[in-house]
Amino acid sequence: MQRKAKATLADVARLAGVSTATVSRALSRPDLLQQDTLERVSSAVSRLNYMPGGAARALASGRTLTIGVVVPTLDHAIFARAIQAMQTELAGNGYQLLVSAHDYSLALEAAAVRAMLARGVDALMVVGTDHLDETWSLLIQAPVPVLLSWSFDDRLPSIGFDNERAGHMIADHLLDLGHKRFGMISGFTHTNDRARMRVAGVRAALAARGLELGAGDVVETGFSLAGGRAALTELMARAAPPTAIIGGNDLLAVGAILEAHATGLRVPQDVSIVGIDDLEIASHITPPLTTVHLPTTELGRAAAAQLLARVKGAEQAHRLEMPIGLVVRRSTAAPQKN
Amino acid sequence: MQRKAKATLADVARLAGVSTATVSRALSRPDLLQQDTLERVSSAVSRLNYMPGGAARALASGRTLTIGVVVPTLDHAIFARAIQAMQTELAGNGYQLLVSAHDYSLALEAAAVRAMLARGVDALMVVGTDHLDETWSLLIQAPVPVLLSWSFDDRLPSIGFDNERAGHMIADHLLDLGHKRFGMISGFTHTNDRARMRVAGVRAALAARGLELGAGDVVETGFSLAGGRAALTELMARAAPPTAIIGGNDLLAVGAILEAHATGLRVPQDVSIVGIDDLEIASHITPPLTTVHLPTTELGRAAAAQLLARVKGAEQAHRLEMPIGLVVRRSTAAPQKN
DNA sequence: CTGTTACTTGCAAGCGCTTACATTCAGGCT
DNA sequence: AGCCTGAATGTAAGCGCTTGCAAGTAACAG
Numbered sequence: 138m139q140r141k142a143k144a145t146l147a148d149v150a151r152l153a154g155v156s157t158a159t160v161s162r163a164l165s166r167p168d169l170l171q172q173d174t175l176e177r178v179s180s181a182v183s184r185l186n187y188m189p190g191g192a193a194r195a196l197a198s199g200r201t202l203t204i205g206v207v208v209p210t211l212d213h214a215i216f217a218r219a220i221q222a223m224q225t226e227l228a229g230n231g232y233q234l235l236v237s238a239h240d241y242s243l244a245l246e247a248a249a250v251r252a253m254l255a256r257g258v259d260a261l262m263v264v265g266t267d268h269l270d271e272t273w274s275l276l277i278q279a280p281v282p283v284l285l286s287w288s289f290d291d292r293l294p295s296i297g298f299d300n301e302r303a304g305h306m307i308a309d310h311l312l313d314l315g316h317k318r319f320g321m322i323s324g325f326t327h328t329n330d331r332a333r334m335r336v337a338g339v340r341a342a343l344a345a346r347g348l349e350l351g352a353g354d355v356v357e358t359g360f361s362l363a364g365g366r367a368a369l370t371e372l373m374a375r376a377a378p379p380t381a382i383i384g385g386n387d388l389l390a391v392g393a394i395l396e397a398h399a400t401g402l403r404v405p406q407d408v409s410i411v412g413i414d415d416l417e418i419a420s421h422i423t424p425p426l427t428t429v430h431l432p433t434t435e436l437g438r439a440a441a442a443q444l445l446a447r448v449k450g451a452e453q454a455h456r457l458e459m460p461i462g463l464v465v466r467r468s469t470a471a472p473q474k475n
Numbered sequence: 476m477q478r479k480a481k482a483t484l485a486d487v488a489r490l491a492g493v494s495t496a497t498v499s500r501a502l503s504r505p506d507l508l509q510q511d512t513l514e515r516v517s518s519a520v521s522r523l524n525y526m527p528g529g530a531a532r533a534l535a536s537g538r539t540l541t542i543g544v545v546v547p548t549l550d551h552a553i554f555a556r557a558i559q560a561m562q563t564e565l566a567g568n569g570y571q572l573l574v575s576a577h578d579y580s581l582a583l584e585a586a587a588v589r590a591m592l593a594r595g596v597d598a599l600m601v602v603g604t605d606h607l608d609e610t611w612s613l614l615i616q617a618p619v620p621v622l623l624s625w626s627f628d629d630r631l632p633s634i635g636f637d638n639e640r641a642g643h644m645i646a647d648h649l650l651d652l653g654h655k656r657f658g659m660i661s662g663f664t665h666t667n668d669r670a671r672m673r674v675a676g677v678r679a680a681l682a683a684r685g686l687e688l689g690a691g692d693v694v695e696t697g698f699s700l701a702g703g704r705a706a707l708t709e710l711m712a713r714a715a716p717p718t719a720i721i722g723g724n725d726l727l728a729v730g731a732i733l734e735a736h737a738t739g740l741r742v743p744q745d746v747s748i749v750g751i752d753d754l755e756i757a758s759h760i761t762p763p764l765t766t767v768h769l770p771t772t773e774l775g776r777a778a779a780a781q782l783l784a785r786v787k788g789a790e791q792a793h794r795l796e797m798p799i800g801l802v803v804r805r806s807t808a809a810p811q812k813n
Numbered sequence: 814c815t816g817t818t819a820c821t822t823g824c825a826a827g828c829g830c831t832t833a834c835a836t837t838c839a840g841g842c843t
Numbered sequence: 844a845g846c847c848t849g850a851a852t853g854t855a856a857g858c859g860c861t862t863g864c865a866a867g868t869a870a871c872a873g
Contacts, residue, residue: 143618156853191594192533193829196858211555221550224576236574238562252571256529280481362759398761421700423736494823531859534828
């Protein structure tokens, strides 16, 4: 690692025998220059191995060509995938992605948002509606476009899924099958409106048919296969065990299926299990998991496109809802008569 | 989104009745100031809702408080996890993480590295040893510390795993069990030295016992459960099917197990299956997967610590190898006599 | 009472680049 | 021939912050 003194615009200008302004233009608006001038500059640039300094550029132009995203965690396929899609979309437009994860800590999230805004991003995306007041005011007063994702909130332009409907949809499927006793395994709902909305959706669907999802019928657990497994055990240990179990997300549902395998419970004969997300594994596990498909890659791509448009000043829909749909596979069946 | 004119250092200085230098110090070296001056500044800061501008700060100080990481993809638990760990470690030290993924395209990787260096990062981390010459020279001449991860290369400080040994280790386990006919499912090795080294390790282990892993015995496939499933089918369709299948990584191995379930093959009675990585699912699937544990979270944390240290000018080990270890679970057994 | 020392704070010179505005020059027109 | 126009460059004023150095001040020793 030999740290050379970096060449500056002025060095290039001197070598090429032009002004710094010309070099600057050669780099950002090459169409404005005459062919041979451009060539002289280019050769000077490569001879000096010149690389423009982002800081100076940002300071002078007011743009950083960087877009920030604050997510709960990267260690979760749906966020990872959406971010991967954003990244691809942005890179194609000359933008970089600045990512920050806070592991579901609202305080860390506030710090991350503050850091991004301070560090300078041309636009910012956050996930969900659960934020500290401090975060909300930073977001609302931000000097750059801000996009809320995964959920919706009138205070900010949003792009997301109707999580409540997802819950409603999957519960309806089970109800249609004839199930009456339900158990739900949810991620922690405390600082996670997506999880909360899904539970609410399930609850609403049951209520519409005169059934109740009691507080005791939903067990909240950490986002992991192990959590799903433990929750299944807990739910099935009840006096009147549920005939259908709704995983707030696929990972939890898969964990439940795995536990069922391990304990000899048959799915769906003994218990139907469903999830929400439609991760890759949902279609590969035995039995394939009935779930609700969320187009996360598309969400990422659309979010990036929208952010890019807003940065350029284009008006965009204040609310963009991505389509979701039930995917019936083989982890669900009518409850056994007994 | 009301874009106010941002307050500047000078505004704060004026309101607080001090010089800009003092305000600057109040923000970065508060210990240098007198108590009441500090308070006056702080109150002015909050009254104006002042937020320092990263660009100007970076330009003037030469530091961006940002560290860049270029990975193949985020959509893979091991990278996601390592990055999550780095992020946590860095945030605790006031640094931000700039992440870029190139989806295994060396050209995009070069562009990402260039963009990061241009945008300005205080240090940079890349994955693996397979890079374009252009990328290598950018890396080697970078004006900031660069760290190579997951693998090792003398040209750059490295922190990683001995992937060859991982392959050797898992093959030895199978050999010790008495297996003689092997099949391997690997990710694409073309631009992925980790995958290549693992195959090489397996090959070396077999060779040491007089066995050969022919080119035809390893099928390369995309990184997905579906890829693992298809590969298993392909391998088992051979005239003399292998008694042991080595997944170049856990995802592929899990895919293979899933396919075995789906087609009625018993694991490990009919075929032993192993992986490398030790993802969460490895221990939860039935049967639990025998694999090689790679401490990716620790890798991320250690990488972040090392990067931080180098940024501060501290000398660090040129090569840091993270410990790996065989985890024997129940997807392996002695081959059936036949 | 004065010279030191140790703190605080202010001054002002940049950091490397962008960009509004000015300048120059070659044609094209009248 | 004189004027206008537009293209190609140059001039130079910052962008908002950090920081080496200077200046001012209070406490303290001699």
